[in-house]
Amino acid sequence: MAGPHFLLWSELCFLCAALICCFASSNARLASIVGAAGSIIGCVLGLLSATSMLSMGTSFTLNLPCTIPLASLHFKVDALSALFLILIDGLSLLFTLYGVSYLYEYRSKRSLGGPWCAFNLLVASMGVVVTSQNGVLFLIGWELMALSSFFLVMFEGDSNKGRDVGITYLIATHLGTLFLLVMFILMAVSSGSFEFDAFRTHQPSRTLLTTLFLCAVIGFGTKAGLMPFHVWLPEAHPAAPSHVSALMSGVMIKTGIYGILRLISLAGMPPLWWGWLLIGMGFVSAVGGVLFALAQHDLKKLLAYHSVENIGIIVLGIGLGVLGLGSGSPPLALTGFLGALLHVINHGIFKGLLFLGAGAIFRATGTRQLDELGGLLKKMPATGYCFLIGALAISGLPPLNGFVSEFLIYIGSFRGGIELAQPSNLFCFIIILGLTLIGGLACACFSKAFGIVFLGEPRQAVSSSHTLPPAMKWPMIILAGLCIAIGVFPVPIVRFLLPCASQIFPVQQPEVPFSAMTSTLNLLTHITATSLILLLLIFFIFRLRRLFLGNRKVTSEVTWDCGYAKPTPRMQYTASSFAQSILQLFQPFLPSHKALSRSLTYFPGSESISFSSHTPDHFQQSFYWPLFHWVDKRFSILRRFQHGKMQVYVLFIAAALIALLIWQLGAVQ
Amino acid sequence: MLSWLEALIILLVLTNFALLGSSRLASLIRLVALQGMLLGIITIASQPGAASARIYILALGNIATKCLLFPWLFYRAVKEVNIRREVEPYVGYNLSLLAGVISFGLSLWLGDRLPFPTKAFSDLAVPTVFFMLWVGLLLIISRNKAITQVVGYLVMENGIYLFGISFVEAAPLFVELGVLLDVIVGVFIMGIIIHQIDRQFDTLHVGQLANLKD
Numbered sequence: 001m002a003g004p005h006f007l008l009w010s011e012l013c014f015l016c017a018a019l020i021c022c023f024a025s026s027n028a029r030l031a032s033i034v035g036a037a038g039s040i041i042g043c044v045l046g047l048l049s050a051t052s053m054l055s056m057g058t059s060f061t062l063n064l065p066c067t068i069p070l071a072s073l074h075f076k077v078d079a080l081s082a083l084f085l086i087l088i089d090g091l092s093l094l095f096t097l098y099g100v101s102y103l104y105e106y107r108s109k110r111s112l113g114g115p116w117c118a119f120n121l122l123v124a125s126m127g128v129v130v131t132s133q134n135g136v137l138f139l140i141g142w143e144l145m146a147l148s149s150f151f152l153v154m155f156e157g158d159s160n161k162g163r164d165v166g167i168t169y170l171i172a173t174h175l176g177t178l179f180l181l182v183m184f185i186l187m188a189v190s191s192g193s194f195e196f197d198a199f200r201t202h203q204p205s206r207t208l209l210t211t212l213f214l215c216a217v218i219g220f221g222t223k224a225g226l227m228p229f230h231v232w233l234p235e236a237h238p239a240a241p242s243h244v245s246a247l248m249s250g251v252m253i254k255t256g257i258y259g260i261l262r263l264i265s266l267a268g269m270p271p272l273w274w275g276w277l278l279i280g281m282g283f284v285s286a287v288g289g290v291l292f293a294l295a296q297h298d299l300k301k302l303l304a305y306h307s308v309e310n311i312g313i314i315v316l317g318i319g320l321g322v323l324g325l326g327s328g329s330p331p332l333a334l335t336g337f338l339g340a341l342l343h344v345i346n347h348g349i350f351k352g353l354l355f356l357g358a359g360a361i362f363r364a365t366g367t368r369q370l371d372e373l374g375g376l377l378k379k380m381p382a383t384g385y386c387f388l389i390g391a392l393a394i395s396g397l398p399p400l401n402g403f404v405s406e407f408l409i410y411i412g413s414f415r416g417g418i419e420l421a422q423p424s425n426l427f428c429f430i431i432i433l434g435l436t437l438i439g440g441l442a443c444a445c446f447s448k449a450f451g452i453v454f455l456g457e458p459r460q461a462v463s464s465s466h467t468l469p470p471a472m473k474w475p476m477i478i479l480a481g482l483c484i485a486i487g488v489f490p491v492p493i494v495r496f497l498l499p500c501a502s503q504i505f506p507v508q509q510p511e512v513p514f515s516a517m518t519s520t521l522n523l524l525t526h527i528t529a530t531s532l533i534l535l536l537l538i539f540f541i542f543r544l545r546r547l548f549l550g551n552r553k554v555t556s557e558v559t560w561d562c563g564y565a566k567p568t569p570r571m572q573y574t575a576s577s578f579a580q581s582i583l584q585l586f587q588p589f590l591p592s593h594k595a596l597s598r599s600l601t602y603f604p605g606s607e608s609i610s611f612s613s614h615t616p617d618h619f620q621q622s623f624y625w626p627l628f629h630w631v632d633k634r635f636s637i638l639r640r641f642q643h644g645k646m647q648v649y650v651l652f653i654a655a656a657l658i659a660l661l662i663w664q665l666g667a668v669q
Numbered sequence: 670m671l672s673w674l675e676a677l678i679i680l681l682v683l684t685n686f687a688l689l690g691s692s693r694l695a696s697l698i699r700l701v702a703l704q705g706m707l708l709g710i711i712t713i714a715s716q717p718g719a720a721s722a723r724i725y726i727l728a729l730g731n732i733a734t735k736c737l738l739f740p741w742l743f744y745r746a747v748k749e750v751n752i753r754r755e756v757e758p759y760v761g762y763n764l765s766l767l768a769g770v771i772s773f774g775l776s777l778w779l780g781d782r783l784p785f786p787t788k789a790f791s792d793l794a795v796p797t798v799f800f801m802l803w804v805g806l807l808l809i810i811s812r813n814k815a816i817t818q819v820v821g822y823l824v825m826e827n828g829i830y831l832f833g834i835s836f837v838e839a840a841p842l843f844v845e846l847g848v849l850l851d852v853i854v855g856v857f858i859m860g861i862i863i864h865q866i867d868r869q870f871d872t873l874h875v876g877q878l879a880n881l882k883d
Contacts, residue, residue, distance in 0.1 A: 646818075647759060647810045654806040658775070665782035 003077060004062040006049035007131065010089070013042035014124030018117045025113025032100055032107075035116025039096040039123060046089035046127055050082040057499070061133070070194055071136035075128075080265070080503040083341060084130040084258050087348050091251050092123045094475035098356050099243035101469045105363065106241075115155060119244065121148035122252070129255050135184035135194035142180065142223075142255075146173040149252060152244045153236045165235045172232035176222030180259075183215035200266050209267055213274055216263045217281070224256025226315060227285035230308045231620045234292070237307065238300035238368070242359020245300060249307045250352035254344050257314055261337075261504050264322060268506045272326040272424060278319030279427045283434045286312025288618075290441040291586050294448070294579045295615035299358050299368045302449055303351065306394060309438060310347040314340045316431050317409045321504065323416060323424050330505070331516035332416050337501040338494060338517075339408035345493075346401040346486060350393040353479035357387035360468055360476070361453065370449065370575035375458035382468060384454045386476040391446035393483040396439045399531030401486035406435055407527065408494075411520055441582070448578045457569040488531045490524045576613050583615075590615055674714050678793045681707050681831075682773070685804045688824065689765040693754045697820050698743045704827050705735025712834050715790040731830065739823060746816060760811035768811075772803035789835035798835070801828030 017038020024030040053060060059078035066073040077085065099119065103112055121144060128141030150173070154166040188194045191202035204212070218229065225233035233253070237245045260278075264270055289309030296302040317340030324333030360383040361376065362368050377384035393400035409431065416428035486493055498514055561567045583590055592615045641652075681704060688700050709732035716724055747753075760768070773796075780796035789795055805825030809818050 647813070650806060651810045654803070654810065658803075661779055662775075665779060 003049045003052040003056075003060045004075075006045045006052065007062055007075060007077060007127075008064075010042045010045035010049060011124050011127055013038050013045060014120045014127075017042070018120040018124070021113045021117040021120065023113070025111040025117075028104070028107035028112045031111075031113040031116050032104055035112075035120060036096050036100045039116075039120050040093060042120070042123065043089040043093040043096070046085055047093070050077065050085040050089070053077045053082045054079065054086075054496075054499070062131075068136065068140075070188075071140065072134045072195065073137060074133040074195065075131040075137075076133045077131050078503050079500040080258070080261060081131045083345075083497070083500040084254065085127060087254065087345055088123065088126045088130065088251050091348050091352050092247060094478060095243040095247050095352065095356070097471050098246075098359070098475045099241070101471045102243055102359055102363065103241060110155070115152060115241065115244075118148040118151040119247075122152065122244075122247065126252060126255055130258050133196045135188055135196070139177070139181065139184060142177060145252065145255065146170075146177065146223075149236075149240075149244075149248055152240045152248075154239075155241050155244070156239060162239055165239045169232045169236040172222060172229075176219045176229070179215040179219035179222075183212050183219060183263075186212060186215070196262075196266060203268070206271075209271075212263065212267065213270075216260055217277065220256040220259035220263075221281070222256070223259070224253045224311045224315075225285075225308050226256070226281055226311055227288045227308060228619045228623065230285065230289070231617055231624055233308060234296075234301050234304040234617065237304040238298060242300075242355055242362065245304075245359070246352040246355035249304060249355055250348040253307060253311060254348065257311070257318070257340070257344055260315075260318060261340075264318075264325075265504045265506060270322045270326050270506075272323065275319045275321075275323035275326055275424070276427055278315050278322060279430055280319075282312045282315030282317075282319055283430055284312070285309065286316065286434055286438045287441075288312075288589075290438050290445060291583075291590055292615065292617065294441060294445045295583055295590055295592060295613075297370050297575055299361065299370055299373075299449065299453065300355070301368075302370075302445070303354050303358060306354075306442070306445070307347075307351060309442065310343065310351065310394070313406065313409070313435070313438065314343045314347070316340075316434060317343060317405075317412070320409060320412045320416060320428065320431060321501075323420065323427065324412070325505070327420055327424060329416075329419055332412055332419065333505070334498075334501055334517060335408060335412035335415065335520060337504050338497055339405050339412055341497050341501055342408060342486075342490075342494065343402075343405035345497075346393070346405050346483075349479050349482050349486070350390045350400075350402060353386060353390035353476055353483065354394065356472070356476050356479070357383050357390060360472060363472075364468075370452045372459055373453045374456045374569060374572065375454070377454040379458075380468065382473050383476065386480040387454065388450055389480040389483050391450045393487070395443040395446050396435075397443070398527065399484070399487045399534050401483050401490075404487055404490040404494075404524070404527065406439070407524075408520070410435060411523065444579070444582055448575055452573070452575045452578065456572045459569045459572070488535065489528055491521055491528065494521065494524060589618070591618065591621075672791075674711070675791055675793055677707055677711050677714065678791060678797050681711070682793075682797055682800060685801060685824065686766065686769055688808065688820070689769045689804060690762050692758075692762060694747050694752060694814070694816055695744075697817060698740050698747070701743075701820055701823050701827075702736045702740040704824070705739070706732060708827055708830055708834075709736065711831070715834060727834070735823070735827065743816060743819070752814065752816070755812055755814050755817055758812045760807075765807060765811055768807055769804060772807065773800050776800040776803065785836070787836055791835075794831065794835040798828045798832040801825065801831065 017034055020038070021031045021035045024034060059076060059081075061077075062073075062075040064073035096119070103115060106112065125141045125144035125148060129138060129145060132138040132141055150166060150170050153169050154162065156162040157166050184194065186208060187199050187204075190204050190208055191199040193199075217226075222229040222232075237249050240248060264274075286309050289305050289307070289312055293302050293305035293309060296305060317336050317338075319336070321333045321336030321340060324330065324336055358368065360380065361373065364380060365373060365376075367373065389400065393402040396402040396406045413428040413431040413435075417425045417432070419425075420428060494517075498517065502514075558567060583592060592613050594611070594613045596611045684700050684704050684707070688697060691697055691700065709728045712724060712728035712731060758765075776796040776799035779799050780792075783795065785795070802825055805821045805823075805828060808821030808824060812818060812821070
């Protein structure tokens, strides 16, 4: 079987390309060619490896000799890993194509070897994370992933802001890793080995499982951007180059989801409260994410907050699946996990698309501020329509893919609400409540984003010379096509996901009821029919429009302006004014800072009157900052030890050495 | 029974005390040179029966570097920066000697407690190793001229070397060579650093390095 070889060669390909890019940093052309070629070949090989596994239906392992203590180079691709591998490599392939032209613009300002090296390492390490079967190997991959993405976030690290963002990311990701370290060590202590298989067959105690689960939720939740561990995400994702933002938002944070799923599959039958906790956190992330997104003025930051929201939706699905497992209802569990996995894929696709779109906008206009953009649909039609499809998909509207995965979670929640016993069914209703709220708010948010950026009059002069190169256009078109394809034909992809979702079931659950899914699949065929009708209707309306307008002269005029003589584009609705009415409703949860200076004269000049609003992150302001300040104050005593006197440093070392020797030798004999 | 090998080791111990008690840089350098010479002789003398060519090379190499090359480099450095003696050390000479006595006691205890797979050529060897390590550290900690610090490192290296020849059958040659290489590099780097500190701060007081902290 060729699967293991493909996997090995794909990883080697990434690593070689990274190494060469490292040395080719002065030559932008060489770095681009080698970096992109390595990434593309590696992705194709990785895809081949994953598809060969899925087509054979049996998992394969790859064992390499390894001399690192405690670790083993033990990779295994089962259905779940294969799914994530397809997500990682498939999307990375498209982002690489986009990145070639996107990064090449920077060739005169920055060295491109570093970013390409880090990009290849990032893709390679994500592959390691989702296939490793050993705790130490997993952590090595995890750390490599954190570091390579850190260097990509620091792409613009020569500004103060960029550096702060990078440091925040570095601290956050390492705090998360700390919990994972504890988790893997506890697993290894109880089962006697860092191998996952050893833990799978081991029967851990209840308290240990509780600790492991909490560590996993914090550690993996930090990477996934689950509220309240999300604070790094809206800062770090916008700072990276756009194709990397797409990769981080669409793919990298999903490794956190993978980790949680893997733990559930290893831990045996989960208790019900795991599901409750996951649903609670998912609800907070999803609603909080979309609310904060609504308040943003920066396009990429808005998209980053939507990642928090979508991770929330995915975790809601996982929580539902855990509820199903814990209460002994496998069909419910399967529906929940299917919804979550499908949303993992869907979010990767449409979030990738939206970030690529944002990158194209930034490239053409040089700004990401919503209030400086406008009327771009006429200037950049390809980007505009792709962005529109992504926006509709992320809002969960039919006939696009976001709808399908949310629909699956809806179905599961209704079923759970009917089937389950008292406290659990309430959580199912919380999911339904959350999803409806999110759906509405996401629609509002993307009406805002799309409307402000693409419709109306241009607020700023756009250099028209920026035509989008095909390498940037086609990845977006492919992703938009995927959004429609999955949205219209969900049945094949759900069938394809069934073995992956059943992989999450613990070993104690031998039979996974595929037959119970027939009713759900039937429902999904109705979606296909409805979507096709909807698409036909849209097509028909367009034809009708063309029929009526075909032989008439179309001119463009100014909107009726109540007789005002000199309207300017600055008089249009701004992003803040668009979102204001909704934000007002949620004022208690969104502490917006508004600065308004009024002028009392009859003819106010531009200096005397101004308004700005700014919504800082709640958790960062009222939890993390005070916490870190407190830690800083408490531990500033330690600064006394850092005084720069070399002799005293040596004294510390000598004292420690002597104390250790006395302690150790005093004990023996 | 006190053989003359043990007498040599005791002489080595005494040089350490002398190092702790002397303030003049020239005598410090002479004392380390003497240590190098003693170690060279001990290398050959510690071998029961006929010593092999390997041992001779080791001994000669040791004497060549530690007794001739390094002292010469030190003299040159001292002459270049024109400093004669250690002024106002962090720990005074009497106190240093007292600390030396205490650490010698500690070394005897440690040497007694520490289990080794093979026995050293003399019961005094392992305590002396520890003692030289402590004296080296003590010199680094308590003195403030960069040259004295380098001498401290060299004393520590001498201790490690003594440890190596105590178990010369067990320790492969390349480990010894590695240690030697380490110290040569160390001395050269220190030489450069001494020169640079002197140029930068107009003094060899390592306390000035505290200005570099953030």
